[in-house]
Amino acid sequence: MSFDVPDELRYLESHEWTTVADDAVRVGISDFAQDELGDVVFVELPEVGDEVVADETFGVVESIKAVSDLYSPVSGEVVAVNEDLFDRPELVNDDPYGDGWMIEVAPTDGFDDLLDAEAYADQVA
Amino acid sequence: MAERSPPLHGVHEARGAKFTGFGGWAMPVEFDSIKEEHAAVREEAGIFDVSHMGEIEVAGPDATTLMNRLTTNDVTALDPGDSQYAAITTEDGVMIDDTVVYRLPDGTAAGDAAADLTADAAGRDLDAGEGDPAYLFVPNAGHDEAAFDRWVDYRDEHGLDADVVNTTTDWAMVAVQGPDAADALDDATTTGRVVDLSRFEATTAAVAGVGSWVARTGYTGEDGFEVLCPAGDAETVWSAFDVQPCGLGARDTLRMEMGYLLSGQDFDPEEEPRTPYEAGIGFVVKLDTEFVGRDALEVQKEDGVEERFRGIRLLERGVPRGGYAVTDGDLTRIGHLTSGTMSPTLAEPIGLGYLRTEHAADGERVSVVVRGEEKRAEVVVPPFLDR
Numbered sequence: 001m002s003f004d005v006p007d008e009l010r011y012l013e014s015h016e017w018t019t020v021a022d023d024a025v026r027v028g029i030s031d032f033a034q035d036e037l038g039d040v041v042f043v044e045l046p047e048v049g050d051e052v053v054a055d056e057t058f059g060v061v062e063s064i065k066a067v068s069d070l071y072s073p074v075s076g077e078v079v080a081v082n083e084d085l086f087d088r089p090e091l092v093n094d095d096p097y098g099d100g101w102m103i104e105v106a107p108t109d110g111f112d113d114l115l116d117a118e119a120y121a122d123q124v125a
Numbered sequence: 126m127a128e129r130s131p132p133l134h135g136v137h138e139a140r141g142a143k144f145t146g147f148g149g150w151a152m153p154v155e156f157d158s159i160k161e162e163h164a165a166v167r168e169e170a171g172i173f174d175v176s177h178m179g180e181i182e183v184a185g186p187d188a189t190t191l192m193n194r195l196t197t198n199d200v201t202a203l204d205p206g207d208s209q210y211a212a213i214t215t216e217d218g219v220m221i222d223d224t225v226v227y228r229l230p231d232g233t234a235a236g237d238a239a240a241d242l243t244a245d246a247a248g249r250d251l252d253a254g255e256g257d258p259a260y261l262f263v264p265n266a267g268h269d270e271a272a273f274d275r276w277v278d279y280r281d282e283h284g285l286d287a288d289v290v291n292t293t294t295d296w297a298m299v300a301v302q303g304p305d306a307a308d309a310l311d312d313a314t315t316t317g318r319v320v321d322l323s324r325f326e327a328t329t330a331a332v333a334g335v336g337s338w339v340a341r342t343g344y345t346g347e348d349g350f351e352v353l354c355p356a357g358d359a360e361t362v363w364s365a366f367d368v369q370p371c372g373l374g375a376r377d378t379l380r381m382e383m384g385y386l387l388s389g390q391d392f393d394p395e396e397e398p399r400t401p402y403e404a405g406i407g408f409v410v411k412l413d414t415e416f417v418g419r420d421a422l423e424v425q426k427e428d429g430v431e432e433r434f435r436g437i438r439l440l441e442r443g444v445p446r447g448g449y450a451v452t453d454g455d456l457t458r459i460g461h462l463t464s465g466t467m468s469p470t471l472a473e474p475i476g477l478g479y480l481r482t483e484h485a486a487d488g489e490r491v492s493v494v495v496r497g498e499e500k501r502a503e504v505v506v507p508p509f510l511d512r
Contacts, residue, residue, distance in 0.1 A: 038143075038155055038158060038159055038374065039158050039159050039160045039469075041444060041467035042442065042443060042444050042467065042474075044443075044496075060496070062444045062467075063159075064159045064160070064374060064378060064466055064467055064469065065154070065155075065159065065374050065377075065466075067444070067446060086442065
């Protein structure tokens with residue numbers, strides 16, 4: 001089985017992705033991660049204005065069978081939260097890089113420590 | 126210890142199943158999606174590979190006595206083709222495992238059932254057997270060796286005359302469950318009639334030409350059948366059903382909605398020692414029979430239990446899970462959960478666990494502690510679904 005790994009994103013080994021931008025980046029979990037979890041039934045996310053720290057937990061995603069911590073790929077202030085996921089957590093399964101995004105962060109550091117698409121694709125191959 | 130694989134492992138792999146370790150077995154946890162598999166069983170039918178369940182055969186002049194001494198139910202109530210749910214308890218009345226006990230036709234030799242019983246499946250008269258009583262019981266995954274030892278040790282200690290054989294690897298077992306299960310079985314049965322069976326009744330029948338022991342039993346709350354067939358014929362039987370394949374994930378959510386116990390999780394002699402009365406299955410305890418644990422259970426029945434197995438429904442966002450504390454809503458602990466999930470049928474977060482008796486009434490308001498935060502919940506006497 002092969003998983004979708006968009007080229008323009010950066011990834012953590014723990015399967016979160018981030019867009020790359022100076023002002024605000026979007027964060028979510030990868031296609032591989034949503035497939036491993038199975039049916040997502042609950043997400044717990046920070047609030048707008050909270051600080052997140054790279055490689056530290058920012059929330060929780062739960063599927064029917066498992067609970068997983070979410071790790072932030074970047075440090076910065078949360079500027080938006082995808083509240084659609086509270087009523088429709090299955091968006092994480094249906095569209096992990098689109099409507100299933102989780103938070104937007106105003107990043108304070110760079111993206112150098114993250115995996116590029118090629119490296120992440122190798123990890124989940 | 127090496128992981129055991131069911132005979133159908135390759136078939137499941139080819140179908141794209143995800144696997145999980147359970148009771149020492151590599152079993153499919155999910156074929157497509159737990160939600161889809163769960164819905165198929167509630168609305169139509171699904172098929173499960175449950176070959177990780179153990180099989181122990183017991184036969185001989187003292188087979189009935191041996192079975193009755195080591196299980197809490199009354200084995201003497203069974204005629205050939207009947208089955209019953211029972212607990213296996215310690216001297217203290219603590220549950221080691223739960224099981225289903227089948228009475229086989231008289232004269233069936235222990236260890237031969239998979240070969241002999243299924244050989245002439247055509248409309249066999251189960252009452253026509255001659256000879257000593259014979260039983261097959263089904264311990265949970267990974268419990269078969271301990272159950273075998275327990276039976277042999279008790280037999281030898283008490284000088285009983287019965288053969289005991291662990292035939293777990295001789296058998297494969299598939300469960301076909303759901304409102305359409307009877308139609309599916311009827312279509313797949315080439316000889317013998319299984320749709321006339323009542324609940325907990327079993328018979329011999331040929332499924333896709335394979336002689337099998339077919340019982341109207343299950344673990345989902347729906348109508349359904351469990352088919353025991355020789356391990357080598359598993360693929361023929363499995364392939365005879367054109368219904369949704371289901372993994373252990375859906376099996377777990379289905380049983381949780383019904384409040385059925387999962388051995389090793391909702392009770393466990395080490396981690397979660399519970400008696401059948403605490404676990405809500407007092408109906409399988411027959412105090413007028415003589416069994417290991419009987420005296421302790423008689424005392425508990427008179428004294429009453431301090432904690433009871435109950436369901437909870439979370440009234441806030443979140444998912445209850447095994448291990449979470451239950452409080453009175455004011456930080457005083459009144460119990461804990463042993464299982465929990467988002468119920469696919471109800472689309473509500475549900476849990477199972479043990480609550481202090483004074484907080485165990487249906488509708489009682491309690492809280493579940495989710496990652497350090499008390500979330501409002503109400504007590505539900507299981508099942509969560511009317512079935």
